[in-house]
Amino acid sequence: MIKYKNFTELTGSERDLVLKWRNSYSVRSQMAQSKVITPEEHYRFIDKLKTDTHTQYFLAILKEPIGVIYLENIEKTKAEIGIYVDPHNMGKGYGKRILKEFIITLDLTNIYLKVKESNVPAIKFYEKIGFKRTLHKGDFLEMILWI
Numbered sequence: 001m002i003k004y005k006n007f008t009e010l011t012g013s014e015r016d017l018v019l020k021w022r023n024s025y026s027v028r029s030q031m032a033q034s035k036v037i038t039p040e041e042h043y044r045f046i047d048k049l050k051t052d053t054h055t056q057y058f059l060a061i062l063k064e065p066i067g068v069i070y071l072e073n074i075e076k077t078k079a080e081i082g083i084y085v086d087p088h089n090m091g092k093g094y095g096k097r098i099l100k101e102f103i104i105t106l107d108l109t110n111i112y113l114k115v116k117e118s119n120v121p122a123i124k125f126y127e128k129i130g131f132k133r134t135l136h137k138g139d140f141l142e143m144i145l146w147i
């Protein structure tokens, strides 16, 4: 079973590992914010999560850390979701497990996401989980999953 460790409880080395993943080209190039994040920005971001009731970030651990999953714009019944996997361990089924096991813990009726239209692998990945395409906004495609 995957353990989801809140970013606010990460050790120093876990924080650094997450930053390394997030700054890898294969992850950051697919994010809306694609520039390299400095350690200061990263630590500030994690500190702010302690008081932000609309945002939750988790490190997914299966014996070892395998990826990150997060909720943003959390409302009563819905939230925006995002995920990235350790760049050295993509395509091994971890993303699917992280997302599926996380979803069943949620007390929401739907989750939605924005993915770059050019990120065809991720769109295929989300469709396999059951997300449906909703609308286009600029270079992004919105997708939704009813839980």
Ligand SMILES: CC(C)(COP(=O)(O)OP(=O)(O)OC[C@H]1O[C@@H](n2cnc3c(N)ncnc32)[C@H](O)[C@@H]1OP(=O)(O)O)[C@@H](O)C(=O)NCCC(=O)NCCS
Binding pocket: 026, 027, 030, 031, 082, 083, 084, 085, 086, 089, 090, 091, 092, 093, 094, 095, 096, 097, 113, 114, 115, 116, 119, 120, 121, 122, 124, 125, 126, 128
């Ligand atoms: C997208 C991402 C989370 C998928 O996680 P992953 O661990 O690599 O994917 P998995 O191995 O769990 O694949 C799950 C399913 O998606 C499919 N899939 C994954 N990568 C794919 C690809 N490149 N092309 C087509 N299908 C793909 C797999 O075939 C698999 O299908 P199956 O269940 O029928 O075997 C991961 O690759 C990632 O972190 N990418 C960079 C960041 C990113 O794009 N995040 C999303 C931004 S919105």
